Amino acid sequence: MTGESVITIEQLSFTYATGTRPALHDISLDIKRGEYIGVMGLNGAGKTTLGLSLNGIVPQSSLGHYEGKVTVDGHDAAVTPVREMAKMVGIVFDNPEFQMSQISAAEEVALGLENLGVPTEEMHTRVSAALALVGLAGFEERSPLGLSGGQQQRLAIASVIAMQPRILFMDEPTSNLDPIGKEEVFELARKLNKDEGLTVIVAEHEAEVLAAYADRIVVLHEGLIVMAGTPQEIFARADELAAIGVRVPQATELALAMEPEAREGVPVTTATAIEWMEARAR
Ligand SMILES: Nc1ncnc2c1ncn2[C@@H]1O[C@H](COP(=O)(O)OP(=O)(O)OP(=O)(O)O)[C@@H](O)[C@H]1O
Ligand SMILES: [Mg+2]
Structure with a gap:
């Protein structure tokens, strides 16, 4: 993908x-404006730490040893x-x-804006819009x-969106949701990415979701980027992924069986798997 870098690690x-x-x-990664990036990796691989390094919580609010540089929209994180x-x-x-603390949904969204010192009038507008x-x-x-x-997770997203960020990092945003909730949240993430132009980065275990939405997937293992590429490039390497505990979509599993x-053109979504199998049945 060509275009302007919005995050440089x-x-x-x-x-x-x-x-x-x-x-x-030793993580190096360049993220373009408007990209949808999936981050995969076993528990402890470093997904959350990577997310926290994007808004400066790592290292500013986490004790530890930090080397290298993260630049977001020209700012050193x-x-x-x-x-x-x-x-x-x-x-x-x-x-x-766990993120909910306020009495009403509006107050929940307003909380972050109050902390930023946004004037009352503008706050009401931003809360309704979000x-x-x-x-x-x-x-x-x-x-x-x-x-x-x-709905709660969408409200949590509204609270974040009200601050008008151009980048959204979602850390396993649906791991506590039922299938309908998952669908609501991923549909919203798609809309924010495609219609609103936000750069979206999602740490996620479910390969199907990233196969459907991500432009690129980054695979972490014990703090290292071991793979980065399109969902097709990544999921074609099912054996290597299995060795580090990362699942591939069922469609890919079936095709590889x-x-x-x-390798080339291996399906990652159900729709492409059907085409792929029909082509082979002819
Ligand atoms: N606050 C912390 N203090 C000390 N070590 C931490 C802390 N948070 C994470 N770690 C360690 O850093 C490494 C990376 O953890 P991180 O939480 O970033 O991984 P993750 O990929 O998000 O895992 P999970 O899938 O479980 O959320 C792990 O070894 C973890 O034990
Ligand atoms: Mg995590």
Whole structure:
């Protein structure tokens, strides 16, 4: 993908003060504006630490040893105050309920804006706009705790979107949601990426989701980037992925079971798998 880099990570290494090995080791990655990046890797691979390095929480609020450089929209993430970084990079975590603290949905979204010192009038406008964008128009006075998991996660996304970041990092955003909730959140992420032009980075275990949405997938293993490429390039390497505990989509698994040497053009989505199999049945 050509275009303007929005995030540049240069030889980033980070070891938590209490860590026995680097959580991230010599990571270099260039992310273009408007890209949708999937980050995969086993538990402990470094996905969350990578996300936190994008808005400066690592290293600014995490004790440890930091080397290298992360540049976001021209700002050095290691020294630009986290509250400034938060206007550029929004982070959504895996457990929406845990993120809810306020009495009403509107207050939930307003909280971050109050912290940024946004004037009241503008705050109301931004809260309504953010709720509308995530499909929660009219939910202003509802209690976050009475919402479904998918609605809660969309509310968490609204809280982040209200800060108007151009980059969204979602850390396993649907791991606590039912299938309907998962679908709601991934559809919203797609809309924010394609219609609103946000750069979206999603740490996710479900290969099917990334096969459907991601422009590029980055695979982490023990703090290293071991693979980066399109979903087709990545999932064709199913054996190598299995060795580091990363699943491929069922469509790919099935195709490779039929034709173990398939690489070029191996299907990663159900729709392409059907075409692929029809072509072979002729
Ligand atoms: N706050 C912390 N203090 C010390 N070590 C940490 C901390 N957070 C993460 N680590 C360690 O850093 C490494 C990378 O962890 P990280 O949470 O970034 O991985 P992850 O890919 O997000 O894993 P998961 O899938 O479990 O969320 C692991 O070895 C982990 O034990
Ligand atoms: Mg994590």
